[in-house]
Amino acid sequence: MMDKASSIKKVFISTHPFGEISSKPLDLLEAQGISYGLNPYGRKITTSELATQIKDCDALIAGTEIIDSSVFENAPNLKLISRVGIGLDGIDFDLAKMHDVKIAFTPDAPTLAVAELCIGLMFDCLRMITATDRHLREGKWHRHMGGLLYGKTVGIIGMGRIGKTLAHLLQPFNVKIMANDIEPDMAFGHMMGIEWVDKRTLLENSDVISLNVPLTKSTYHLVDDKAIEKMKPTAILINTARGPIVDESALVDALQQGMIAGAAVDVFENEPYDGPLNQCETVVLTCHMGASTKESRQRMELEATDEIIRYNSNEKLKNEVLF
Template identity: 30%
Template sequence: MNGEPNMVDERKSVVVTQKFFDGETIRFLEENGCDVTVARFPEGVTDATAGEAELIALLAEADAWIVGHAQVTLSLLQALPRLKIVARRGVGYEKVDLDAARQTGKVVTIAAGGNEESVADRTLALMLGVAHRLRESQQQLIDGPGAILLGHDLYARTVGIIGLGRIARNVVRRLKAFDATVLVHTPRPDPAYADAMGVEYVDLDTLLERADFVSLHAPFKPETKHLINAGRLALMKPDAFLINTGRGGLVDDRALLAALQEERLGGAGLDVFESEANPALADVTRELVRRPDVVATPHSGASTHEGLRRTNQVAARCVVSVLNDQEPPSGCLIVGHSRLRPVY
């Protein structure tokens, strides 16, 4: 691994509660003065579903925690006085109580730069899969006689991108190979980027009205909950496709289901669902994923061998840097202390 920080002064304890943590990254941590424990949960249990008492027991002697999707609360952090850093192996941090981290003096980092290529690939895969009706076509072959279904090109179509972070920019770069017209809605337009990439900044309603594909890459915040609701779905073309590899709560899934049922939308490619945060909507998710005009994956856009190795490595570099009181890699620091200044 390149750009390795200096070894910590004395051995530290790092606990990993995320699955698919590779041996190369474990060796990097060990070579940099860390003893690594990878938690083993029972079948069907993850750090997101483990109880707080179980997490506290695992982390009681930890100096650093590489976390997946656990809810990081004030009570949890207060019970872990030794813990110095919570390192997300991913880029979302909505499950971490940032005020609690500040109050308890913990550092919070994300694995910026680790997974955007993988999620961008998944975004294009969902666009192509739903537009070319791959799921329906395969089912035709399974059921026989294999009738030919007409789909839609991505080539030379208009694609609307909502949000312009790392993943979105990688999606835009890929779309240029399809000769797509790219519309972007973002609160912070960058004229130089528009000139370089040939994108057009537009307001949200205009994007929804003009786009053949709408792809969501905005962060999930209270103000972006249900950014795509019944009213905004009604603005979209009846043969347009909605793609969500961002966060489930960005879309009102009930409204999306109704739009598909009433044939007011061409289809959807979904890697995330509202039911991830609200289990009461599990029935809505089940209805969505059963539909022939939906191509769905289980929030696994970043879950490639290569992508997970990259995010593991970024999280590990964050841990070693912070344990040395050094700045973590660029763009990774969310909550710091007096010597570590966050970038967000």
């Protein structure tokens, strides 16, 4: 382990935007006498840019960027990475342990926003709202014949915070919920009337499938061509989790061939996205905006900043990632 001074004097804030909805997170740092640097690029920072910016910093308030050996090696004073959001797949935990860097995140703050976006995307796909808007702007008056969410079977893969919140939000629509999780919460499932099933059963029987799992080695390309072949031709796939969970080329082929009715994709293997999904008529695309509500963003920024202050006050971190 590296011997580091305990106090945090300077923080680099790589996530963008930060402090725009409310200046309170920055005010809290200033009140603690902690200086900070903001992402100067006005976009998602690259790993090489981060490695340059972080050189003299003791802590990092991070977004979804990749934090690899170049970052750790260029930040000898780094003590804490406080992630704005829930996904941790961009952080190399082995390197963090080697360099004696603690990691915290804000798992609760984005939950409701992501779950609400899932619901919105379900309605969009079922009623073809985006497609109709696009056609109308092109001068085409065509009333698409959509379908109801009410009474459908919704399959949720991943029943963590977001999956459970999504299940709550779906209750008024009288849907049948099938769920799959590596550690099913049987008590929650019983309370909510959820049927726990294997992935094959879920894929074969769901009208709408929502992916709400973290990106890990076991979930990489969890939905590939073989998984899509098991889905109903009338099914809709919703991905607000992480891009690489879905094999994008397989999804493009499925949409172009009409193997499934449609999809909504908020996250991509490479972001910003510019690829063949743009040419698919039956997909709704959004820009990794699951947590992008004013309420959630402000809470995430505050919670990430609070972890910096807790560390500086020798207090226990609220949401430390143990590894």
